[in-house]
Structures are given as C-alpha cells and as structure tokens.
Amino acid sequence: MPKPPSRTNKATSAAKSDSRPPVNSANEDISVEENPATATITVSAVEVEELTEEEQSDRLHLERRVERAVFEAGKALAELRDRRLYRSTHSTFEEYCKDRFGFERRHPYRLIEASAVFDNLMKMCPNWTQNEDDLDTVHSEQLQILPTSEGQVRPLTKLEPQEQQEVWQQAVEQAGGKVPTGRIVKDVVQRIMERTKVPNTYQIGEVCQILVKDNPELRGKGGCWGIVNHVGEFSCTVTMWDGEYTVRIDHLKPLNYLESECQQMQLISDRIHRLRENENLEDAPTAVLKHLGELKRPYLTAVEEKLLSVIEKEYGVTD
Numbered sequence: 001m002p003k004p005p006s007r008t009n010k011a012t013s014a015a016k017s018d019s020r021p022p023v024n025s026a027n028e029d030i031s032v033e034e035n036p037a038t039a040t041i042t043v044s045a046v047e048v049e050e051l052t053e054e055e056q057s058d059r060l061h062l063e064r065r066v067e068r069a070v071f072e073a074g075k076a077l078a079e080l081r082d083r084r085l086y087r088s089t090h091s092t093f094e095e096y097c098k099d100r101f102g103f104e105r106r107h108p109y110r111l112i113e114a115s116a117v118f119d120n121l122m123k124m125c126p127n128w129t130q131n132e133d134d135l136d137t138v139h140s141e142q143l144q145i146l147p148t149s150e151g152q153v154r155p156l157t158k159l160e161p162q163e164q165q166e167v168w169q170q171a172v173e174q175a176g177g178k179v180p181t182g183r184i185v186k187d188v189v190q191r192i193m194e195r196t197k198v199p200n201t202y203q204i205g206e207v208c209q210i211l212v213k214d215n216p217e218l219r220g221k222g223g224c225w226g227i228v229n230h231v232g233e234f235s236c237t238v239t240m241w242d243g244e245y246t247v248r249i250d251h252l253k254p255l256n257y258l259e260s261e262c263q264q265m266q267l268i269s270d271r272i273h274r275l276r277e278n279e280n281l282e283d284a285p286t287a288v289l290k291h292l293g294e295l296k297r298p299y300l301t302a303v304e305e306k307l308l309s310v311i312e313k314e315y316g317v318t319d
Contacts, residue, residue, distance in 0.1 A: 074115025077108045109216040113157040114150040120161045145172045151182040155189040200249050202228050202236050207265045209253040224293050241272050241293025261298035274317045285311045
C-alpha cells in the first residue's frame with residue numbers, strides 16, 4: 001500500500017522562508033533605543049607631526065625645483081640653439097623645437113627670454129651665488145619671492161636688468177607679498193612706460209640700423225640696415241634684406257641719411273626683394289644679397305652693382 005505524501009519538506013521550507021538573519025544588537029540599539037538626531041559623535045584628534053629640519057630642507061629644495069623647472073627648460077633650449085645641437089636632424093632651430101617638443105615658433109624663444117629674467121631676479125636673493133642649488137641652503141624666510149611661470153615674467157623681457165628687478169619688487173608688493181600674476185606685472189610695466197614714454201621720432205622711408213640687444217628674433221641681424229615702413233607708438237616696422245620686422249625703437253639706430261640717400265637705399269631694397277621672391281635662388285646669390293643688406297653706406301660700389309646686375313639677369317629680374 002503506497003505511503004501517504006510526506007509533509008516534512010514543506011514544513012522545512014516554511015521554516016526556511018520564515019527564517020530571518022539575527023538582529024545586530026548594536027544596530028537595534030541605534031534604530032530603536034536612540035534618536036540619531038540627538039546621538040553624540042566622538043571625534044578623536046589626530047596630532048600632525050611637525051617636519052624635521054631635514055624634511056623642511058627637502059621640501060624647500062623640491063619646491064625650488066618645481067619653480068625653476070620652466071626656466072631650466074629655457075636654459076637648455078638656449079644651449080641647444082647656441083651650440084646648434086639640432087643640426088644633425090633639422091636645418092633650423094624652430095623646426096627642431098616643433099618636431100621634438102611640439103613648440104610653436106615663438107614659444108622656445110619666450111622660454112629662453114624668461115630664463116634670463118629669472119636669473120636676473122634671483123640675484124636679488126640674499127646669499128645669491130652662480131650655483132642655483134646654493135639657494136636650497138638659505139632659510140625660506142630669507143628667500144626672495146621668485147616667479148613660477150613664463151607668463152609672469154614675459155612683460156619684463158623688454159626691460160633692462162635693473163628695471164626688471166624694480167618692476168618685480170613692485171608687483172610682489174601689489175600682490176600682497178605673494179607671487180604676482182602676469183597681469184599684475186604687465187600693469188606695473190605699463191605704468192612705468194607711461195611715465196617714461198619716449199616719443200617715436202622715426203619717419204616712413206627713413207633708413208636705420210638694427211641693434212639686436214635682447215631680441216632673439218633679430219639674431220644675426222645686428223648691423224643690418226632697414227627702411228621704416230610703419231611707425232607705431234613704441235616700435236617701427238622695417239623692411240630688411242630678408243623680410244619685414246617689427247622692433248622697438250630702442251632696437252633701432254638712425255643713420256641720418258639725406259633724403260636722396262634714403263631714396264637710393266629704397267631702390268636697392270626693392271631690387272633685393274624682387275630677387276628674394278624667386279624660390280630657386282641659390283646660396284651664392286643669397287650670400288651676396290645678405291652682404292648688401294649689411295652695407296654701412298648709402299650706395300653700391302661698382303663691383304657690387306655688377307654682381308647685383310648679373311644676379312638679376314640670371315634670374316630674369318629686371319626693371
């Protein structure tokens with residue numbers, strides 16, 4: 001006779017379904033016995049250990065390394081440029097910087113200029129030496145506030161070293177003893193320029209000589225002559241043998257040529273530029289044109305006139 005169906009499993013299942021996890025007594029106390037809104041929270045105070053003298057020195061050293069990083073880059077770029085260490089792979093410094101570092105044409109020169117300003121400002125530090133690492137041995141309260149980015153010193157690059165230091169000190173004071181922004185530095189520079197404004201007396205068509213000074217864009221142009229084609233408030237645009245350049249008036253030296261001599265130089269300039277437009281111009285003719293661009297007199301010698309005429313005839317450039 002078959003056995004009646006067992007009811008044991010069902011009972012077990014029901015028991016399982018009714019089972020609940022044990023109640024945490026602590027949770028039960030909080031949710032039932034204590035109101036969270038009035039609960040007392042105890043916070044333990046953690047004592048922050050003071051830096052040792054060695055750690056303070058390490059911190060200062062590392063902070064100075066961070067601050068000087070961008071200016072160290074400028075020094076490295078200057079050496080790469082001056083020693084032409086790019087020549088095995090690139091024909092120009094600008095092409096090398098673009099391919100190697102992704103820098104646009106003006107950026108590496110800005111870094112180079114900024115590093116020179118940084119070195120000058122660092123001379124204001126007490127116990128300054130040529131070795132920058134020696135600054136790490138000076139107590140932090142003795143150190144001069146120094147720039148930390150290229151943009152902060154960009155407005156200073158066109159000033160004389162003494163002026164750079166004076167402007168930076170004023171900018172630091174205006175920033176409340178902290179590192180000033182580039183805008184603050186620029187405002188201080190602008191106020192000084194307005195106070196010491198020198199009128200631009202150059203005239204269109206005037207012939208002047210280029211003074212390179214601290215302008216990297218004029219590198220190799222020192223002593224060349226140019227003809228003024230635009231007069232601004234603080235600068236002039238001049239036409240030189242290899243193109244146009246906008247330069248500050250303190251980078252120009254008047255040659256005081258007579259009007260007829262200026263007109264003669266304009267004719268020479270026009271002849272040079274017509275040749276320069278030829279894409280097939282070879283190195284030898286280019287060297288001749290460069291020589292003519294460095295003349296220290298308002299006329300061509302007989303030999304120079306013949307050379308220029310031969311080049312014009314060779315490349316089909318005639319009046």
